[in-house]
Each structure stands twice: as C-alpha cells, then as structure tokens.
Amino acid sequence: MRRPRRSRRARSLGRGAGARDGGDPRHGDCPGPADDPGPADDPAPQPAPSTQLAHASGEPSPAGKRPRTAKKVAIAAALSVLLAAGGGAGYYFGVYAPEQRAAAEQEAWDTAHSSHALKVCVMSTGWDTSSGASKLPVHVTGTDLDGNDVDEVAYVDSAGDGISLVQGDYTLSVAASLLGSEGDVWGVPQGTIQVTVGDALGKDEPVDVSGDAQIPLGDPLDAADVTDDQIAAARDYAKKGGSETPDAADALANTATTRRDDAAQKRRAEALEATLASLHSVSMPVSYRDPGASPQVPYGYPAADIKATWKYPAVDGTDDASGAFNLAKKGAAEKLLSENTSVTQDNGNQMTTEYSATGTAVGGSIVGVRIARLSHQTTTRGFWRITGEFWDLSCGKKASFSDVCQGVYGKSRDEVSALAAQAIAKFVNAPDSKGSFPDQLTSDNLSETVSDDSRYYGTPDGLVIAIWAGEYGCMAWDAREIVVIPAAGSSHAAGDDVTAISYSPYS
Numbered sequence: 206m207r208r209p210r211r212s213r214r215a216r217s218l219g220r221g222a223g224a225r226d227g228g229d230p231r232h233g234d235c236p237g238p239a240d241d242p243g244p245a246d247d248p249a250p251q252p253a254p255s256t257q258l259a260h261a262s263g264e265p266s267p268a269g270k271r272p273r274t275a276k277k278v279a280i281a282a283a284l285s286v287l288l289a290a291g292g293g294a295g296y297y298f299g300v301y302a303p304e305q306r307a308a309a310e311q312e313a314w315d316t317a318h319s320s321h322a323l324k325v326c327v328m329s330t331g332w333d334t335s336s337g338a339s340k341l342p343v344h345v346t347g348t349d350l351d352g353n354d355v356d357e358v359a360y361v362d363s364a365g366d367g368i369s370l371v372q373g374d375y376t377l378s379v380a381a382s383l384l385g386s387e388g389d390v391w392g393v394p395q396g397t398i399q400v401t402v403g404d405a406l407g408k409d410e411p412v413d414v415s416g417d418a419q420i421p422l423g424d425p426l427d428a429a430d431v432t433d434d435q436i437a438a439a440r441d442y443a444k445k446g447g448s449e450t451p452d453a454a455d456a457l458a459n460t461a462t463t464r465r466d467d468a469a470q471k472r473r474a475e476a477l478e479a480t481l482a483s484l485h486s487v488s489m490p491v492s493y494r495d496p497g498a499s500p501q502v503p504y505g506y507p508a509a510d511i512k513a514t515w516k517y518p519a520v521d522g523t524d525d526a527s528g529a530f531n532l533a534k535k536g537a538a539e540k541l542l543s544e545n546t547s548v549t550q551d552n553g554n555q556m557t558t559e560y561s562a563t564g565t566a567v568g569g570s571i572v573g574v575r576i577a578r579l580s581h582q583t584t585t586r587g588f589w590r591i592t593g594e595f596w597d598l599s600c601g602k603k604a605s606f607s608d609v610c611q612g613v614y615g616k617s618r619d620e621v622s623a624l625a626a627q628a629i630a631k632f633v634n635a636p637d638s639k640g641s642f643p644d645q646l647t648s649d650n651l652s653e654t655v656s657d658d659s660r661y662y663g664t665p666d667g668l669v670i671a672i673w674a675g676e677y678g679c680m681a682w683d684a685r686e687i688v689v690i691p692a693a694g695s696s697h698a699a700g701d702d703v704t705a706i707s708y709s710p711y712s
Contacts, residue, residue, distance in 0.1 A: 316408040317350060323368040323400065325377070326415035327361060329391065329422035334362040337386035339439065339447035339457055341422070343368060347375030350404075360446045365415055375400045379420060381438040383447065384457035388464030389425035390435055428468035436461050476524065477598055481566035483521035488514050489538055491559075515542060518564030518574055520598065529601025534562060534574070541578070565663050568613035570599035573663020577684075589684040591671040593662020606658040614668055614690050624699065625655040625670045625689045631700030632687050633677045645677045666703045667692035 325343075332338055340360035347355045350372040358380055361367035368377075377398040382390050398418045406412060426435075436458050439447075443454035491513045517538040519531045541560055559579040567573045574594040597604040607618040614621065630646055654660060660670045668690040674683045686704045688697045697703055 312408075317404065318371050319408045319410075320369040320371055321402055321406055321409065322366065322411040323370060323402070323418070324365045324411065324413045324415050325361060325368065325398075325418040325420060326365055327363065327420045327422050329363070330424045331389060332363050332383065332385060332391065332422065332425075334364075337453075337457070338363070338389075339384045339443040339454065340367060341383050341420070342380040342442040342445075342447055343420075344378045344380040345370070345375055346378075347373055349373035358442070358446070360442075361420075370400075370402050372402045372404055372406075375402070377418060377420075379422075381442045382435050384436075384439045384443055384454070384461050385425060386457070386460075388428070388457075388460040388462075390428075390431045390439060390461050390465075391422050391425050394421050394423075428464045429472040431461065431465040433462075436465070473599065476522065477570050480520045480522035480524075480527055480598055481570075481572065484518060484564050484566055484572060485520075486516040486561075486563050487519045487535070488516055489542070491515050491542065513559045515560045517560075517562045518572070520564075522598070526598050526601035530572070530596055530598055533596075533601075534564075538562065564596075565665055567595075567609075567663035567668075570597050571604055571609055571613050571663070572596045572598055573668075575662045575664060575669075588674045590673060591662075591684045591686065592659045593669075593671065594659075595661075595663065606661060613663075616690070621661075621668070621689065622652075622655040625661075625687075626651045628670065628687050628689045628700040629654065629672060629677065632685070632702055635700075643677075650677070661689070664703070665692060666695050666697050666701075669703060 327341060332341075334340055340362050343359045343361050345355060345357050345359055345368065349355055349370075355370075355373065355375065359368040377400060378396070379393050382393055384390060398420070400414055400418055402412065439461070440454055440458035443457060444451045448454040448457065515538050517534040519534065520527045522528075538560055541558065560577070561579075562574055562576045564572045564574050572595070574596060575591065576593065577589055577591045579589050595604040595606060595609045596602070610616050610618050610621045616624070629651060633646055634643055654672060654676065655670065660672075662669055662671075664686075667688050669686050670689050672685045672687065684704065685702055688695075688699055688701045688703055691697050691699060691701075
C-alpha cells in the first residue's frame, strides 16, 4: 500500500516550524501521520521533497523541471514575508514609536511639574509644633517654570517641613508670628530668602535647602511686650492652616493673651513699686518781704523777710502716669504760691501762705497726699488748713475716695464715715484734750465733717481725717489730725492725734 502524502500546507507549516526551531528549513520537524505503517525505530526512506512536490498529482514529472504549482507557492510565501515585514514597520513607526514618544514627553512634563518638598531651617528657641504650637506662616511669592505667578502661604513646622513647590524662582518671607503651646509669641523676622527649584531634580524629589534658607525666629518675645495685633494676626493664620483646627488656634491665642496680661500686670506692679519707693518731696525755696509788717500796722512790727520752703510730692518714674502726677502737684504749688504770697488782707494786715504737700504710698498704686497750708499775719498769728487727696499712679489721675476706701482699706464709704465719727468723738472726749468742747459733737457737725472727702488722706500712721481750727474746740487748737484706720504695724490707734505741724516763718 502506498503511504498518503502530506499536503503542501502541512509541509509549509512544517518548514515554518523547522525554521523557528533552528532545524533545516528544507525539512519539517513535525512527526508523520498517525497511520504511517513504517516501524517507529526504523522508518522507511522518504522520497526527496522535490519528487514528492513534483508528484503532487501522483504522476512523475519530467526530469529537471520545477512544477508550476510549487513556483506559485514560493511566490506566495515571499509575498507573505514582505507583507508581514511591511505591516510590522508600519505599526512601529505609525503607532508604537509615537506612543513611546508621547509617553516620554508626558513623563518629562510630569517630572518638571512635580511638586518638591523643601526643607528649610527655622532657628528658634522653645518652638515645638509636636507639642501643640502653631506652624510658622511663610509667604511664598515668585514665578514657576511656566511663567505663572505664585502667591501663597505655606505653613512650616518646627522641623522645617511644610513648603512644596514646582520648578521656579521664589521669595520666602514670614507672614506673621506663631503661637506657642505655653502662650509664647515670637517676633516676625524681617527680610526675605530667595529659593530656586531647578530642573535637575527627579519627579517629586524632596530637596533640602536648609543650608541657605534659614529663618531667624529666635527667642520668644517678652510676654509683657506682646501686642493685641500680634496675637490677632497669629490667631488668623493659625486658623487658616497653622493649627489642626480653628478651635485649637483660638485656645492658643487665649493662652497667649492671658500670659501677656499677667506679664504686663507684673511689670506694671514692679514699675509702680519702684516708683512708689522713689516718692519724695521736692523743695521749692521761697523768699519774699512781707509788706504788711510796717510801722503803720497796729502791732508795729518791722518789715520782715519771710523765708519758707514750699514742698510738693514727686516720683522718679519716667512713665506717663508719673509725669502727670508730678506735673499736677508742682503746678498746684506754683499756682498757690503766685496767688497767696501777698494778696490776702486780714484786718488791714498782709497775709502770707506757706505750703507743704507730702505723699505716702498707701496700697497698690494709690498715693495719699497730705496738703498743709499755713496762712499767717507777720508774727502775730497763723493757722493751718490741712486737706487730703488720693492719686492713682497707674494712670496719673486722682482716685475716687470711695474706691480707695474699698480697695485700700477694705471698707465702704459709709463704714469709713462711721469710723471717723467714732475717732473724732474719742479724741474730743479724751481727758487730756485741752480746750475741747464735747458739746459740739452733734450729729450734724460730725456728719458734715466725716462726709467731706477732702478731709481724708493717707499717712504712714494710716487713714487720717483732719479737723480744722475752731472745730470741736477753741481757735488755739489749730488743725488736728486724727487716726481713723491705723496702718499695719503703726503704734497708733483709732482716735489718736498724730498732728505734725510747725510754725516758724521767720529766719
């Protein structure tokens, strides 16, 4: 029986397989048909491929001639190769290569426009965002690689992180202060920092510019020097991104405000304490001739030169309040001097006046001022009129006596009046009160005296009230100073007479 021949297509695929596998392209590597009767280990000799192709119809062909059908197959195969080659080149140049170029261009664009995290250096003391402090608002301006203007605020933590920029040239400056977790506030550094993000960086590559971009934040401000505007600006930026939440920003600002207020109060107290310690009397020498003392006057005393020292209280403080106090007390002395040296007439005799005002720190920022004015007629007679005032050296203005009663002495104004009435009664009724007139201690008289705020002043002995010549006694009494509320540590009690006046106008 004759073996069936393989089809031209099968051999063609066989040759293709052989070529792919590296065998002889003239012979296929595929095994024969399944019904081949030849022994597996000793196959029958195969006819030459040209003979089999020539005898595709079963008839032998003339020797030396190639079958026409085989020639057609060869031409078809060649055309297939050319078409395949032409199709691959077209795909490569028409589709694949442009896609690769586009992908590369996109990658380059993405890299160039990627954002780079910049690490800067913030030189500070005590600032730690990990402990709850707000971040530093940094104003970033400049131009990116596409020529677009950049104007934004970045928030930098205490490690120097928080700024991200694409390629471009930029200027950094601090927009506002920041808020520490303990209420600290830092100053705003002046000046700017120039930063360039170049094209040598990889996509999203971070860059450390801390060697050049250094922000000198420094130490926190003295809490007493912090202003409301600084706290408000720091709060606003903290709300916009410097703190985790707006409520956290408000809490930091409130802490800063409390810290500032406490520090300012402490500073004022220290300054006031130093000012009060420097409270003293300034002397104003006065020398003038008393024209009333002449042979024409009834008493016949010769003219006399009156030499006196006018005094007024002053403090060494340089603040506005101290200046206001000093100016007011000096002005009062000068005004009184100009009005009373030689103008008052008493029974045809010239009257002159001496003046002595002294101050005593009585509590807090309050100064008690005792004003003693002596009016006299040559050497014949004279009398004192003593009044008092209270001044607040925290503002340089007179203080309300009612406020002083409550704030300094811990009593209401009515309680002080009652205590003053008791003190006066005790003094007038004392056995050693020469020339006293107890019958004058009427409720109306006492009410008039103790309700007069100008009668009270503060001294080292405590709160004192003045009664004037002729009140509750004869004119020989002159003015009297009676303790109402004794000072702590004073040897005097309520009702004691602590009068300190003298009269020696002539040299």
